[in-house]
Amino acid sequence: MGITTTPVDAKRTRNKPAEHEQDILGGRVCTNTALRLAARRLGQLYDEALAPLDLKATQLGLMAEIHKLTGPDQQGPALQDLASRLAIQLSALTHALRPLVRDGMVELRQDAKDRRTKHGVLTPRGKARLSKAMAHWAAANDRVEAVLGPDSAAKLRALADQVASDAFLAAYKAR
Template sequence: MNKIPGNSTATHDVLQDNIEEKTAFDALVCTNTALRLAARRLGNLYDEALAPVGLKATQVSLLTETTRMAVANGGKAPTLQDLAAKLAIQISALTHALKPLIRDGLVELQPDEQDRRTKRAVLTPAGTALLQEAIVHWGTANRRVEEVLGAEAAASLRTVADYVASDEFLSAYLGN
């Protein structure tokens, strides 16, 4: 406590300021912090579920999105730029995340047919097989989360998260 010698009024004022500061801090609501804590908790639970196949939830998401984008593009693998944009991450973060998947023979980078400087991410047969195995473990964790939250709350959580991740939300936030 900050005491001011010989001045009990000043000591009282310092105490009052500390109480008001603590009350203001306690009333502060931070959506970002709440979402980060929730994401960290869920990420850890999914990571534990995926441990038997040696993948992290982020890696399964990366493999899944790579596959999803290829299917949506008639079997043509996504470019690294398109994949990074879809995942809302920097290209440097994507290439960093791909390194262990490439090292382990789960993903290959192939040059684009028209522009050899552009790279496309392709799952290898081993990557496809491991993804199929991982999806079983992921499904178990996902069902458990739904059981605990309830189907309606889980659906609402996904809907809100999808909206926050959307360009529509960004545009509204920026006032465009």
Template structure:
């Protein structure tokens, strides 16, 4: 491979690992990792849409852009620690839903306060405009439109302009 090859994937993975480490350190007092906090936050946010049944594991996995097996692996310690319940769907026993327990809601609220402080520190260092651009580009790359364009080999009609988030 030539020395001048620039890999977007490598750069993003390094950046994601560094940010994950910073958030993990900030979250130590909560007993949660950044990945666990993100997962609790997604369950909480989707719970507002799906009600007391919570989101299905399929919806949650799609939202996180991960496989169901990775999601169930990530959920195990949260279920074990009583923060999340995985419930069977009332109409389809093959479908499962993730729901925060009262303890999970309380722990997420605690972690959210810490997360906001860490996030503000990162944003202050990057600058507001750069932080927004980074979030927007990351959201675009994680979008279904980007995946569809990559698979089809065609640039999306919107070009490289950030999509609405």
């Protein structure tokens, strides 16, 4: 069973902001604000699910991405590549990694060929925590899917993927 909105709500969201927003926005709705509110709400729900493991959803995302990008050589992704993949600045990535490094879940290793380059590597403790966390994440994800409904959840992910794509960025900059 998915969430439904009344036609009035759907129409207001598409075409006309709430009365208190009209003066500032000049009759426009803010897609950025709507997405940030939704992202914060979802982030809170996933954070709650991961709290028993003392992890935040953003930390789980970092660990999962490091795991996904680690090759057969077990070197781990370069931090520059990881930041690019996550669409964040390198300084924000290193800030987000600090607690994971401090808690022994991620190790930063210098590249053998270029000492300026560092790679993020999951430690055995990090791999174990990631494995446990995935069960908590899956339970939260299943609940979100159940509340939204599979079709709405799929559409939401597809739109988010579209907005996060290089093609969207190029099209935006071309206008």
